[in-house]
Amino acid sequence: MQPYPVDPGELREAMGRWPSGVTVVTTADPATGRPWGFTATSFTSLSMRPPLVLVCLDLGAECRPAFQRAAGFAVHILRSGQRGTAERFATRGADKFADGVGVRRGLYDVPLLDGAAATLECRLTERLPGGDHLILIGAVQRVTPGPDEPLLYHRRAFVELPAPALG
Ligand SMILES: Cc1cc2nc3c(=O)[nH]c(=O)nc-3n(C[C@H](O)[C@H](O)[C@H](O)COP(=O)(O)O)c2cc1C
Known part of the structure; x- marks a missing residue:
């Protein structure tokens, strides 16, 4: 019987x-x-004043204890061309920070990835229960923009979008 x-x-x-x-x-x-x-599509802009964002983390994720203890996190909005990065960070047990990825550290000692469409460095303010996920709320402390060519996810596949035409 389905519960x-x-x-x-x-x-x-x-x-x-x-x-x-x-x-x-x-x-x-x-x-x-x-x-x-970890790779996440559950990212949402929550508030502008104050600037808050949220992301949902699977309770079973290997990285969850680290997020449980951390003072901050960074959200990298991936750009077209970063499909490999998305796949790597979605693979449990992968050496996600190999080849110098994330060597640069930002606020709260958080590893930063290069080349994202935007990076949001956040103070981790709340962890709320959300079924089989943990809702992480971050107060945005610093925003770093990059190339405006987003990577999308649709029908369980990555889709690359070109930069919008100007004018
Ligand atoms: C496109 C895509 C979106 C994902 N979104 C989420 C998400 O929002 N939250 C989450 O917990 N896992 C999400 N995942 C799965 C995690 O990225 C993956 O399970 C990751 O390996 C978990 O971290 P771990 O290796 O520390 O266990 C997503 C995977 C893909 C491919």
Whole structure:
């Protein structure tokens, strides 16, 4: 007997029809300094005054304990051409910070990735329960813009969008 009114597969299929941007969210474990990160499409702008954003992290993610302890995190809004980065940070057990990725550290010692469409460095202000996910709320401390050519995710596939025409 299915315990919920909606079948998870049905919900997944419906959510696949909602195109979104793609982010990589990073942090550093304050106990060890070790960098952690995951690919996320659950990123949302929450408030402008004060500037707040949120992202939802699976309770079963290997990186969750680090986000549980961290003082801050960075959201990298990926650009077209960063599909490999998205795949790497979505792969459990992968050496996500190999080849010098994330060597540069920002606020709260958080590892920063190069070349994103935008980077939002945040203080981690709240962790709220959200079913099988943890809702991480961040107060944005610094924004770094990059090339305006976003990477999208639609129907469980990455889609690259060219820069918008000027004028
Ligand atoms: C396009 C895409 C979007 C994803 N969005 C999320 C998300 O919003 N939240 C989340 O917890 N996992 C999300 N995932 C899955 C995680 O990136 C993946 O399970 C990651 O490996 C989890 O971190 P871990 O390696 O520390 O376990 C997404 C994966 C993909 C491919």
